[in-house]
Amino acid sequence: MSMPAAAPRDESFVRAYGPWALIAGASEGVGAEFARQLAAKGISCVLVSRRAAALDSLGAELREHHGVETRTVALDLSLPDAGETLERATADLHVGLLVFVAGSDPHGARFVDLPLAEWLALTRRNVDTLMSCVHGFAVRMKEARRGGIIIVGSHAAFNGADRLSTYSATKAFGLNLGESLWAELKPSGIDVLNLVLDATDTPTLRAALVRHGIAIDSVPLALPADVVRVGLARLGQGPTLIWGGDEKTGHPFQSDQARRQRVMDISKRLSLFYGDT
Numbered sequence: 001m002s003m004p005a006a007a008p009r010d011e012s013f014v015r016a017y018g019p020w021a022l023i024a025g026a027s028e029g030v031g032a033e034f035a036r037q038l039a040a041k042g043i044s045c046v047l048v049s050r051r052a053a054a055l056d057s058l059g060a061e062l063r064e065h066h067g068v069e070t071r072t073v074a075l076d077l078s079l080p081d082a083g084e085t086l087e088r089a090t091a092d093l094h095v096g097l098l099v100f101v102a103g104s105d106p107h108g109a110r111f112v113d114l115p116l117a118e119w120l121a122l123t124r125r126n127v128d129t130l131m132s133c134v135h136g137f138a139v140r141m142k143e144a145r146r147g148g149i150i151i152v153g154s155h156a157a158f159n160g161a162d163r164l165s166t167y168s169a170t171k172a173f174g175l176n177l178g179e180s181l182w183a184e185l186k187p188s189g190i191d192v193l194n195l196v197l198d199a200t201d202t203p204t205l206r207a208a209l210v211r212h213g214i215a216i217d218s219v220p221l222a223l224p225a226d227v228v229r230v231g232l233a234r235l236g237q238g239p240t241l242i243w244g245g246d247e248k249t250g251h252p253f254q255s256d257q258a259r260r261q262r263v264m265d266i267s268k269r270l271s272l273f274y275g276d277t
Contacts, residue, residue, distance in 0.1 A: 009041065009042030010041035010042060011042070013041045013042075013043070013232075014041065014042045014043060016096070016146060016148070016191075016236075017043065017096045017097040017146075017147060017148045017235070018042065018043045018044070018094075018096050018097070019043065019044055019094055019096065020043065020044045020045070020046060020069075020090070020093045020094055020095045020096060020097075021034075021035075021038050021043045021044070021045055021046070021095065021096065021097035021098070021099060022045075022046040022048065022086065022090060022095050022097070022098050022099070022133075022137070023035050023038075023045060023046065023047055023048060023099045023101065024048045024049075024077060024086070024098075024099065024100045024101060024102045024129075024133065025048070025049055025077070025100070025101035025102030025103070025152075026045070026047040026048055026049055026055060026058065026101070027047075027049035027050075027051040027054035027055055027058070028054060028202065028203050028204075029101075029200070029202030029203055029204060029224055030101050030152060030197070030200060030202060030224045030227065030228060031049070031099070031101035031102070032058055032224075033224040033225055033228045034099050034101065034150075034228050034232075035047055035058060035062060036061075036062065037225075037228050037229060037232060038097070038099075038232070039062040039065070039066040039068045039070075040066055041232075042066070042068065043068065043096075043097065044068045044069040044070065044071075045059075045062060045068065045069075045070050045071075046070075046071045046072075046073060046086075046089070046090055046093065046095065047059055047070060047071070047072045047073070048072075048073045048075055048077070048086065048102075049074070049075070049077075049102070050074060050075065050076050050077075051074070052072065052074035055072040055073075055074060056072055058070075059071075059072050071089070071090075071093070073085070073086065073089045077102050077124075077125045077129045078121040078122070078124045078125040078129070079124070079129075080124060080128070082124075082125075082129045082132070082133075083128070083129050083131075083132025083133045083135075083136060084132065084136075086133060086136070087136045087137075094140075094144070095137055095140065095141075095147075096141065096144070096146065096147045096148065097147065097148045097149075097150070098133060098134065098137045098138075098147075098148070098149045098150070099150045099152070100130055100133060100134070100149075100150070100151050100152065100174075101152045102125060102126075102129075103122075103125055103126040103130070103152075103170065103171070103174075104202075104204050105122060105164075105166070105167035106204065106208070108163050108208060109163060110162070110163055110165075111165045111166065119166045122166050122167065122170060123166065123169075123170055126167075126170035126171070126173070126174065127170050127173050127174075130151070130173075130174055130177070131177065134149060134151075134177065134181065137149070138181065138185060138190065141185075141188075141190045142185070142188045142190065145188060145189045146189045146190065147189070147190045147191075148190065148191040148192070148193070148235050148236075149178070149181065149185075149190065149191070149192045149193070150192075150193050150195055150231060150235065151174050151175075151177070151178040151192075151193070151194050151195070152195045152197065152231075153171050153174050153175050153178075153194050153195065153196045153197065154167075154168075154171045154196065154197055154198075155196060155197070155198050155242075155243075155253075156168040156171045157171035157172045157174065157175040157196065158172075158253045174194070175194050175196065175240070178192055178193070178194040178238075178239060178240070179192075179194060179238075179239040179240060179259065179263045180263075181239075182238040182239030182263065183239070183263055183264070183267040186238075191235050191236045191238060192238050192239055193231065193234060193235050193237075193238040193239065193240070193241060194238070194239055194240040194241065195227065195231040195241050195243070196240060196241065196242045196243060197222065197227060197243045198222060198243050198244045199219055199220065199221050199222065200221060200222045200223075200224060200227060200243075201221035201222065201223055201224065202224065205221070222243055222244070227243055230243075237256075238260070239259065239260060239263055240256050240259045240260065241256055242254060242255070242256055242259075
């Protein structure tokens, strides 16, 4: 049986964000879908997660169906030197797009009910490794005068709540980092987008629903294919895409435009203190 022909490359996307993308958290769900859609555009993929077998399987799929190159890095992103490890693992590649998807909270526990070590692992992954990766790859993109960064976040960034203490705090960090970098890096030709998701149909979320006895069809879930397709289309229209938002409200928890304007206004105000350079 002959294999289906590879989809046509998206040459303009490859010129802007190729030839390689690094996807942190690529083994399943939204991360794996990013890899599939980027490979369909003609972008070669560095696939990163702890699960080597899942990465190898996905890499083989991308090579077979889309004819791109792949590289897998089996890595625990909560390790203190994870960011530096990824830089070394890609030193010979031109990475034009960084997609940071990793960072879910599998516990749903209250702060004092788990050892501090569990929360420190979450902050290392969602704060330290995120910042290290973004800094390292942004420096390389700035030298090339092009590139893109997508930080996949959560509506949890907008407020704290019972059982969300550390997770929501880390997602707020990612959101503010991404919005600030959108303002800083856009003049250098680098696009930054926060993709702020609500409940999304991933294996991790499904497992959590089953564990807590919640019927999967009782919760409205976004589809990974949809959020990735829209996120990639909106990469150049940052800094924030709020999934399920409503532009008519003008509320910063609902409106991408309101958040963009606020970032621009505050950045302009800060130039009075620090200057334009």
